Amino acid sequence: MVDDTYATPGPGLSSHGLALAAVMTEEGPAFAVSGDTFRHRAALKRAGGRWSGSRQAWLFNGEDPSVRLAEAILAVPAAPGLREEAGGWGSKHYHGHRQRLRQRFLETGAASLADYELLELLLFFSVPYVDAKPLAKSLLARFDGLGGVLAASPERLAEIAELGPFTVVQLKAMQALFERVLREPIRERCVISSWTQLLDYLQAAMVHEPTEHFRILFLDRKNLLIRDEIQTRGTVDHTPLYPREVVKRALELAASAIIMVHNHPSGDPTPSKADIEMTRQVVEALGVVGITVHDHVIVGKNRHASFRSLKLM
Incomplete structure (x- = not known):
């Protein structure tokens, strides 16, 4: 070209x-x-x-x-309901703004754009007849940043009048794409040796969840990832995990080890007494069948807690 x-x-x-x-x-x-x-x-x-x-x-x-x-x-008449207000093309100030923002992105790259401008670019494709700048800013404020916008549930996104079903699908697809990109470095490598990448992936995948949920990484003998599964979902401050179900699933996948992970929506990853007791029960149950628990990681706001590092296991 x-x-x-x-x-x-x-x-x-x-x-x-x-x-x-x-x-x-x-x-x-x-x-x-x-x-x-x-x-x-x-x-x-x-x-x-x-x-x-x-x-x-x-x-x-x-x-x-x-x-x-x-x-x-x-x-051929123009599409019904999409004609501009009196004053002709250009009466809406954001028409020229969209083209200028696209051009700036192509010429100077993403680093020159604020978070709301990057979100604007994404919204241009599915929100063609709304001023995307105030919409992008309101979404960032409502959902606490870019990660929160992508992680918001379809139901919460649908509450925004300007966001149609296509935009909701677009945002959720972007979240899934983002998570898969972060998961790539740990997919074919030893999870233990890729610990930093693993934490980046877990932080992105779980930090904006409004309720607690528990996921388990099932590993083979070389500590390669077999499956990454969400086991249970709970409330804002509790999620149950049943040792018997963990043992059953680990045996089904022929896992040799696991890493337990859950989030604290409050933002504080400090383990509770219930977290410590539940971890002890899972470690004991898996130990009976010869399966190792490498760690239990709690994801909070911009930080995490490792049971192994805290010497809680």
Whole structure:
């Protein structure tokens, strides 16, 4: 892909919120139409255009498509309910802001953007007709940061009027993608030797959970990860874990060792008396069948507690 050489908007296109650019593609010279393309997508398609996700524009091969596109727009009404308020294209201040933010991201990278701006970029794809800046800021405040937004349950996200089902799926998919990326370094390596990466993964996966839940990492004889499973979910300050169920699942997976993990939504990872007693029971139960408990990690707000390091096991 080579750089675009932008031309002035074609006749009649600017009044519809569209801009025309002469570009060079791998197939040769072409024209790209950008701007308020979503509501004119039927006309763009009718005029012979094709959508380019990489350019975020509609491409037209051959001669300047301005005339036939203008005719197509007159023949095909814009999508209902999406017309701008009086004043035409540009009456909404955030239209130009979106393009500028995208360009700044591409030119200077993510480091130059604040958290709310990165979230804005993500929202652009599924919230096209709302000012995403105040929406992004309100989401960060409501859910306590980027991690909290991604970790929020679909039910809580659905409470936000501006977020439709597509946005909810998008945010949850981003959370799953993020967790899988963090899990990659420990998937095929000895978990014990990848302890820092393991803690990073657990922190990201569990710190924003509103209730306690208990997960267990089942390991083979080489301390490679067999399975990472959530065993139980509880309340804001308690989750039950039954030693018999842990033993049963470890035997089913032919595990040689486990690492116990749970979160404290309060943010304080200090083990409670109940945590210590429950850990003792699990260690004893697994010891009977020759399975080792390497550690019990409690995840809190920006920190964790290790039973092994605290000499509690």
